[in-house]
Amino acid sequence: MPDLKAKTLCALACAFLTILPTAAVAQDTLPVIAIPPVPTPRNVETDAGQTGVIGIQIADQIESDLRSSGDFMVVPRNTLKQYSPTEAGAPLYQNWTGTGASNLVTGYVQAREDGRLTVACYLYDLKQRREIARKGYVVAANEWRRAAHRCADAFYERISGAAGFFDSTVAYVAETGTRVAPVKRLAIMNWDATDHRYLTQGGTTVLSPRLSPDGERIAYVSFSGGAPHVRIRDVDGNEDRALLPQGTISFAPRWSPDGRRVLLSMAVDGNTDIYLVGLDGNYPQRLTSTPGVDTAASFSPDGSRIVFESDRSGRQQVYVMNSNGSGQQRISFGAAGYASPAWSPSGDRIAFTRATPGKLQIGVMRSDGGEEKLLTDGWQDEAPVWAGGRTVLFQRTDPQSTHAAIYSVQITGGQPKRLTTPQPGSDPDWSGGSE
């Protein structure tokens, strides 16, 4: 009987698809997920509120995370049934097959004797009627959100095949003040804008934060002392030091994948070149030596190659080279300027900023320069960084308000989505996923 019902639904859906082929093609490939409220065996008051309320919030968070990826559709909550905590591990499939969902998320939240919470979550394939992922966490009551992020990460990874990124941090530059007298502060927050902190207080202009691979340090550009130079600071501590001796103009920092060295650009007597520097700042290794501007270097994920921009051809273009500077080769050949390249975590793509008269846009290409594809169509979209294997974060400036904001866009396509930040923001960077 349920099978018949499902078939009828499919028939209806298929008819719908044929009527609206263009709208349906993208949606057809997206998994549809049902996320009913997460129940609790006993409603208990905790530091973070009642467990019954936390259960609803956990379902909200998982839904919000999965939606933000753009890779899923979610069944409206109000059409879904409730279930009991014991059903979380053994769902009654006939209750869910009629919802149109291909996957079901269940779980429970339970208060422990020690004041902490047990959060469990399960992912089911409703067609094959089997469990395909489960996670369990014991967390402090006010850390339930992290458990929800981790559940969303696991489900995202199980279905999409790419690493989840919901339990990750974003560093950026918070912008206040006016355009002629801007106030810029280093800021860091969770992916969903919780736990927002400022790391500098705005007395000095700062740019380009880059989180180290372990997430404990930030390389950034500071104008303290007058000239721009790369500094390294702890995210949680007080250490903050210039990477190079005073008096050198340096910028565009990027970490090596092992976190032991920093790629940067040094400008000396009108010539900007790329250098690789150990964390002690000694013996910078010069990687480029052509006259003109070589900058915005970024490592490939295995650390063997470097992508960068150079105007040696007369205009900004993207080049690749080996990590010792050998084998420099141009890979962008479009009728535009190509700038600020970033190598994807999977190693096969490079995101870039494309400059045409009156417009800056974000695009991706294969790491050999092929299959160029534009992702955005803003007035000024720039500074791409990867957030996982399919998402690119970038900075968009609105010509009317003159404010910048941080957006994410899927490389598969779709509209860019704005990240929530308390103020206008620029220069995003992303910490890496949970696993």
Next chain:
Amino acid sequence: MRFAAIIFALAVSASAAIAQPFPQPLPPGAYPPGAYPPGAPPAAPVVPLSVLQADLKAQSGSDTVRFQRESYVLDATSQQVLARQAQWLLARPWIRANIEGHADGRLTRDYALALGERRAAAVRNFLLAQGVSPGQLNVVSWGRERPTSAQLHDATWLQNSRVVTVLKQAPQQQFGPQPLPQPDLPNYR
């Protein structure tokens, strides 16, 4: 003891930026700039930087030179302005200056920093060729971080593509001979 008191009084007056009466002009060639005369240091006024900057602007025509988009080439007008700036700086070798390069906001951030430095270096090299001492000049790039206009419009790029000569007084010269606000004092040439 009295010497120390004088120093102290000078320090107080300097920090409070109270205008002192100008000292008697020193005989030409009495001592080179930066060297103290025998005995007590002269009671020289501290000329505010804003006055010096205004003087540089008045004498040179401008403290700013502008560039074509994405260019770092000094045109004839810029060269005339810089030649006069060089004369001004040559006459006051104890004054140091930041050569601050800027680029427009439609360039990517890193490239704007690189271009700002490239423009500033072009200006510095021109001033050096005019005989200005390298120790007087310090290259700084602001990239696109300090636009001149609050407008965010493609028409503003020419105003932002610029290099500004920003004077900094050498701190150790605080009690040494000071330039006077009147231009071209012969005994300092």
